[in-house]
Amino acid sequence: MIRRQISTAVPIYIAIYIFQEALINQFRLPWGGFSLLLIVCLIWAILSSPEIAALGGFISGVLMDLSQSSSGPIGQWTLLMVTASCAVSYLGSGSENLSDNPLGFTFLTTSAIVLLEIAYLTTGALLGVTVGGLRHILFTLIGISIWSMLVTPLVLPIFSRLHAFTFDTRSAL
Amino acid sequence: MRRGAEGRTRLLLIILIVTSLLLITLDLRGVAVLKGARQASQTILSPFQRAGTVVLSPIKDFVSDITRLGRTRSQIENLRTENAELKSELLNRLSADAQLDQLKSILDLAGRAGFKVINARVISQGSSHSFAQTITVDIGSKAGIKRNMTVLSKFGIAGVVKDVYPNSALISLATDPSFRIGVRIAGSQQIGILSGRGNRSANLQLIDNLTTVKVGDILLSRGSISNRPFVPGVPVGYITSVDNSAGAIAQSASVYLYTDFAALSIVAVVLGASASNPGDALVPLKPKPTPIPTVTIYITPSPTPTD
Numbered sequence: 001m002i003r004r005q006i007s008t009a010v011p012i013y014i015a016i017y018i019f020q021e022a023l024i025n026q027f028r029l030p031w032g033g034f035s036l037l038l039i040v041c042l043i044w045a046i047l048s049s050p051e052i053a054a055l056g057g058f059i060s061g062v063l064m065d066l067s068q069s070s071s072g073p074i075g076q077w078t079l080l081m082v083t084a085s086c087a088v089s090y091l092g093s094g095s096e097n098l099s100d101n102p103l104g105f106t107f108l109t110t111s112a113i114v115l116l117e118i119a120y121l122t123t124g125a126l127l128g129v130t131v132g133g134l135r136h137i138l139f140t141l142i143g144i145s146i147w148s149m150l151v152t153p154l155v156l157p158i159f160s161r162l163h164a165f166t167f168d169t170r171s172a173l
Numbered sequence: 174m175r176r177g178a179e180g181r182t183r184l185l186l187i188i189l190i191v192t193s194l195l196l197i198t199l200d201l202r203g204v205a206v207l208k209g210a211r212q213a214s215q216t217i218l219s220p221f222q223r224a225g226t227v228v229l230s231p232i233k234d235f236v237s238d239i240t241r242l243g244r245t246r247s248q249i250e251n252l253r254t255e256n257a258e259l260k261s262e263l264l265n266r267l268s269a270d271a272q273l274d275q276l277k278s279i280l281d282l283a284g285r286a287g288f289k290v291i292n293a294r295v296i297s298q299g300s301s302h303s304f305a306q307t308i309t310v311d312i313g314s315k316a317g318i319k320r321n322m323t324v325l326s327k328f329g330i331a332g333v334v335k336d337v338y339p340n341s342a343l344i345s346l347a348t349d350p351s352f353r354i355g356v357r358i359a360g361s362q363q364i365g366i367l368s369g370r371g372n373r374s375a376n377l378q379l380i381d382n383l384t385t386v387k388v389g390d391i392l393l394s395r396g397s398i399s400n401r402p403f404v405p406g407v408p409v410g411y412i413t414s415v416d417n418s419a420g421a422i423a424q425s426a427s428v429y430l431y432t433d434f435a436a437l438s439i440v441a442v443v444l445g446a447s448a449s450n451p452g453d454a455l456v457p458l459k460p461k462p463t464p465i466p467t468v469t470i471y472i473t474p475s476p477t478p479t480d
Contacts, residue, residue: 018218018221021218021222022221022222023225023228023229025222050182050186051181051185054185054189055185055189057189058189061193062196066210067214073196073197073200074210075193075197076193076197078189078192078193079190079193082190083190086186
């Protein structure tokens with residue numbers, strides 16, 4: 001069961017990763033822009049069981065680590081994505097109202113992204129990654145939050161339906 | 174059953190976290206495989222990124238144009254203004270250079286002849302509706318200009334002061350149909366009267382019918398009493414054709430005037446001249462032909478014939 005679900009999710013993640021690297025990154029969006037792979041992975045994780053969420057987080061983390069724009073060592077995003085996906089999956093499955101509440105969904109995704117970025121900064125600092133000055137960090141964090149808040153409601157229906165269609169686990173939002 | 178599922182999830186999570194930590198450790202230790210993985214990922218992505226660039230460039234340009242519309246407009250306006258200023262500056266510079274060149278030549282001419290001159294800038298070209306050929310200069314009686322003073326260009330005679338005002342003066346050009354000047358041929362010293370014809374070509378009437386003139390002869394001003402209206406020895410023009418028609422009372426010739434009246438921006442008004450006549454000292458030198466370099470190519474035939 002898990003193997004079938006993951007084998008379906010992997011091509012989707014790869015396609016989103018290519019879309020992110022080839023198209024979205026071409027636009028030099030103000031204040032850092034957004035990571036579609038991160039948003040989709042978290043949406044996917046909220047809608048999935050913790051096992052699937054962890055595996056999805058691992059795959060997307062590896063892909064994010066392989067990106068040229070990633071400044072940290074390979075494995076940093078993987079570790080963070082596994083943890084974050086698992087966490088949001090637990091939070092998502094614990095909240096009965098979340099699946100019917102796109103606003104709550106968006107809030108959870110955005111919060112998770114911000115916390116993930118902070119965790120990335122913290123672990124990056126521990127691992128010796130140069131991340132820039134405090135002003136730059138603050139602006140990027142605010143920018144990513146705003147972008148995520150804007151993009152999540154747009155992609156949520158698509159990936160929610162895709163998830164429901166693929167796994168038939170939870171109701172589509 | 175549920176506890177088993179939870180245990181499996183926990184185990185999977187631990188395995189994934191440990192794997193992540195292992196990846197971090199290996200990467201930080203500089204394992205080549207992981208570095209290669211990132212390079213391989215970029216190699217795979219490159220064609221997609223190139224395609225993305227091609228596909229998105231019109232959209233990016235459009236978005237960029239939209240977002241920079243205000244800035245672009247103001248930038249275009251600034252550049253236009255700057256361009257106009259630079260063009261104006263360049264024109265002024267070119268004009269100044271041309272004026273400087275004329276001024277230097279005039280001063281050189283006047284200096285060689287020992288004339289006392291005052292330079293003037295042409296401020297107006299006379300209207301042609303009255304068929305007169307005149308210019309107005311920016312100095313007048315306040316600068317010592319008087320009627321019937323010789324006006325020089327860098328090439329020679331330009332005209333004569335026709336009317337004087339306090340701060341300007343009207344100059345009758347040598348091309349004016351009413352313009353008359355006594356001239357002599359450099360070398361032979363034959364004399365004649367040159368009259369304007371409305372263009373750069375003037376008419377010469379020689380006094381002595383027995384005089385022989387030829388094409389290319391240079392004419393100099395003969396000079397007047399008290400150097401007014403004309404100082405002596407100033408180049409006027411050269412003969413381009415001679416009319417030797419039988420029965421003519423006086424020999425006539427066409428003369429091409431030295432002064433380029435179309436490009437006249439600086440002139441000099443002769444206030445006084447030295448007592449000595451400069452003679453033929455001001456005859457312009459014939460232009461030296463510029464040598465054209467020739468290239469000689471030697472071709473040595475090959476010792477062995479080729480097919």
